[in-house]
Amino acid sequence: MESVLSTLEITPIPCLRDNYAYLLRCKSSGFTAVVDPSEGSPVLAALDGRLDYILNTHHHWDHTGGNEALLEAYPQAAVFGHASDRGRIPGQTEFLEDGETIEVGLHKARILFVPGHTTGAIAYHFRDDLFTGDTLFIACCGRVFEGTAAMMHASLQRLAALSPQTRVWVGHEYTLANLGFAQAAEPDNKDLVSTLARAAATRKQGLATVPSSIELELKINPFLRAETDTDFARLRSWKDRY
Ligand code: ZN
Ligand code: FE
Numbered sequence: 001m002e003s004v005l006s007t008l009e010i011t012p013i014p015c016l017r018d019n020y021a022y023l024l025r026c027k028s029s030g031f032t033a034v035v036d037p038s039e040g041s042p043v044l045a046a047l048d049g050r051l052d053y054i055l056n057t058h059h060h061w062d063h064t065g066g067n068e069a070l071l072e073a074y075p076q077a078a079v080f081g082h083a084s085d086r087g088r089i090p091g092q093t094e095f096l097e098d099g100e101t102i103e104v105g106l107h108k109a110r111i112l113f114v115p116g117h118t119t120g121a122i123a124y125h126f127r128d129d130l131f132t133g134d135t136l137f138i139a140c141c142g143r144v145f146e147g148t149a150a151m152m153h154a155s156l157q158r159l160a161a162l163s164p165q166t167r168v169w170v171g172h173e174y175t176l177a178n179l180g181f182a183q184a185a186e187p188d189n190k191d192l193v194s195t196l197a198r199a200a201a202t203r204k205q206g207l208a209t210v211p212s213s214i215e216l217e218l219k220i221n222p223f224l225r226a227e228t229d230t231d232f233a234r235l236r237s238w239k240d241r242y
Contacts, residue, residue, distance in 0.1 A: 026105020
């Protein structure tokens, strides 16, 4: 039963050069999960003697590189990823399909299968929080490495349809560069001007620009706003060369 009195505490952990792992802690039960541990040491340092789940959004090393070090310290932790990532995610024990739910203490997350960046990409959708890995970034999206532009566009449209107040926690701190490209794509977009000023001030203080929200992304993210596969593909190939 999800209690309104229970809080899911979310802490971004900067990893590698510009990755974020996320520490998730259910305040009522102490149940602890980590999303996309890029490397072991910063995550181990952030943990408080308990790790129940490792939640991977996709198989890339900069999202799973810490799995083995964490499993050495917490051998009982379960490792989640998409069913099709079997053999690609180190230590994977749980093989998820679209629409399944998992529980982090009192907090339920629904699995959204969002192929495009990779063919096994998933997002973890908690009531108020969405972990997108490299599918959706602030003001951008990930490169289409394994899927097709049409696949990626459909995946992003699914995320765009979530409740506007959903907080969005992304895999990389690419926000300033992304906003620069977004301004080139949409020079008349006033929301981009204010968002860029806010993000620049945040980064100047050395802070993370996460979380965004679906509501904000619908205003500033050209890739979420692309109406057709063709628009999306054209935008994505422009960004690849930008
Ligand atoms: Zn990736
Ligand atoms: Fe990545």
